[in-house]
Amino acid sequence: MFDTALTTNDLIFLAKGAGMTLIVTAISVFFGTILGIIFGVIRYQIGPWWAAPLTFVLDIFRSIPLLIQLVLANAFVTTVLGFRVSGFAVACGVLSLYTAAYCAEIVRGGIEAVPQTLRRAARSLGMTWGQDMTSIVLPLATRVALPSWIGLALGVMKDSALVYIVQVVELLKSTQILITRLQEPLFLLMICGLFYFLISFPIARFGSYLEKRWSND
Amino acid sequence: MIEIENVRKSFGPLEVLKGINLTVAKGEVLTVIGGSGSGKSTLLTCINGLEPIDSGRILVDGIEVHARTTDLNKLRQKIGIVFQQWNAFPHLTVLENVMLAQVKVLKRSKAEAEAEAVRQLNHVGLGDKLKVYPSKLSGGQQQRMAIARALAMSPDYMLLDEVTSALDPQLVGEVLDTLRMLASEGMTMICVTHEMKFAREVSDRVAFFHKGVMAEIAPPEELFGAPKDPELQKFLAATH
Ligand SMILES: Nc1ncnc2c1ncn2[C@@H]1O[C@H](COP(=O)(O)OP(=O)(O)OP(=O)(O)O)[C@@H](O)[C@H]1O
Numbered sequence: 001m002f003d004t005a006l007t008t009n010d011l012i013f014l015a016k017g018a019g020m021t022l023i024v025t026a027i028s029v030f031f032g033t034i035l036g037i038i039f040g041v042i043r044y045q046i047g048p049w050w051a052a053p054l055t056f057v058l059d060i061f062r063s064i065p066l067l068i069q070l071v072l073a074n075a076f077v078t079t080v081l082g083f084r085v086s087g088f089a090v091a092c093g094v095l096s097l098y099t100a101a102y103c104a105e106i107v108r109g110g111i112e113a114v115p116q117t118l119r120r121a122a123r124s125l126g127m128t129w130g131q132d133m134t135s136i137v138l139p140l141a142t143r144v145a146l147p148s149w150i151g152l153a154l155g156v157m158k159d160s161a162l163v164y165i166v167q168v169v170e171l172l173k174s175t176q177i178l179i180t181r182l183q184e185p186l187f188l189l190m191i192c193g194l195f196y197f198l199i200s201f202p203i204a205r206f207g208s209y210l211e212k213r214w215s216n217d
Numbered sequence: 218m219i220e221i222e223n224v225r226k227s228f229g230p231l232e233v234l235k236g237i238n239l240t241v242a243k244g245e246v247l248t249v250i251g252g253s254g255s256g257k258s259t260l261l262t263c264i265n266g267l268e269p270i271d272s273g274r275i276l277v278d279g280i281e282v283h284a285r286t287t288d289l290n291k292l293r294q295k296i297g298i299v300f301q302q303w304n305a306f307p308h309l310t311v312l313e314n315v316m317l318a319q320v321k322v323l324k325r326s327k328a329e330a331e332a333e334a335v336r337q338l339n340h341v342g343l344g345d346k347l348k349v350y351p352s353k354l355s356g357g358q359q360q361r362m363a364i365a366r367a368l369a370m371s372p373d374y375m376l377l378d379e380v381t382s383a384l385d386p387q388l389v390g391e392v393l394d395t396l397r398m399l400a401s402e403g404m405t406m407i408c409v410t411h412e413m414k415f416a417r418e419v420s421d422r423v424a425f426f427h428k429g430v431m432a433e434i435a436p437p438e439e440l441f442g443a444p445k446d447p448e449l450q451k452f453l454a455a456t457h
Pocket residue numbers: 228231233251252253254255256257258259260
């Protein structure tokens with residue numbers, strides 16, 4: 001159908017790029033979410049006043065463009081601290097913190113959405129703070145936070161394209177390399193978009209599946 | 218026995234409890250009436266230690282609620298409390314609502330907890346709603362579920378905070394019937410209520426709160442028949 005110079009090897013090259021995007025995203029979303037939950041709970045628990053320093057640091061991660069964070073973090077870790085770390089590690093580290101900064105807000109919002117009266121009811125039954133958190137707050141806050149969290153995960157996946165700046169060859173970078181060589185930008189970008197779609201679609205579907213399952217109560 | 222000795226409590230500059238003294242004996246049914254903001258709910262939340270107090274002390278079976286060394290989670294197992302509204306855990310079925318704390322707090326097995334939950338739910342007339350989510354229940358049914366949930370912990374005391382005030386009039390009756398049943402079974406209860414007829418009927422004593430002070434306490438015939446406190450007289454005149 002298309003008259004293209006794209007070979008099977010090139011496709012595999014693209015798939016590898018997609019794999020890299022997927023891995024960087026998965027690692028960052030995983031650790032970012034864990035950190036985000038910890039930061040979010042701390043922020044909620046100690047109140048806005050005491051949490052101000054933490055909020056400030058998280059705000060920095062949220063407000064400085066990711067590209068700049070990557071370049072600065074890379075320079076800082078390799079040049080200033082003198083560690084020999086791969087661009088992949090820097091990419092995962094920065095993206096995790098970036099995810100955590102957003103996730104902390106989502107988590108805090110989720111916790112705040114759980115009515116105080118329900119938590120009092122749980123504590124009145126003799127449940128400990130931890131039992132209240134795991135049996136009442138976690139499930140209810142998850143329901144509230146899920147759509148935003150899915151949005152965050154998809155956003156991080158797209159933002160992960162920027163990690164090319166620290167020499168990580170992910171999907172978009174692989175595509176660019178091929179474009180330079182084959183000079184077929186539109187066709188290659190279409191394939192690239194298809195790969196992004198294939199990664200995102202299951203995540204989005206999974207999100208709506210959970211939402212549907214939870215909507216019975 | 219619940220002993221409340223000279224309890225004071227403020228929210229910021231607002232003093233909500235101004236030196237409350239009150240003793241509730243085992244098996245007694247005390248109802249608390251009074252205007253909005255008079256400190257009734259606050260008193261209940263102080264009794265089970267959800268709110269700290271500024272001075273005085275509260276003893277439940279001789280254990281000082283607000284003492285540093287008191288294990289509140291343990292103490293709360295003795296004290297069932299049902300709030301005005303928003304009591305049901307919306308992500309759990311009726312049965313799970315009643316089982317949760319039994320399993321987590323009392324460490325009962327799932328089977329034991331379920332058997333007890335079914336028993337209590339039958340008791341309050343919700344035996345046919347076990348697998349239903351609370352959003353499918355009426356307000357009255359939700360309140361009865363909350364009562365069953367508290368009872369399943371085998372408490373020695375029940376504190377009930379205006380459990381009918383958020384309900385449509387036709388649902389009030391069913392909840393009050395549940396409370397009457399509890400009272401007749403000898404449960405020690407403190408009921409905050411706006412239902413004067415109910416208070417008159419089930420109480421051993423009725424306490425009238427006004428602006429953080431317990432202005433009068435007496436058996437119902439006396440308190441309703443010959444109120445002494447002028448504020449109580451006004452209050453009763455306004456509610457009739
Ligand atoms: N957590 C809180 N923070 C600040 N003020 C509070 C808090 N809880 C209650 N108050 C205030 O304390 C006063 C007493 O409240 P409380 O809920 O005990 O009254 P109540 O007698 O139960 O009234 P109602 O009949 O309206 O339920 C009110 O003025 C209320 O606004």
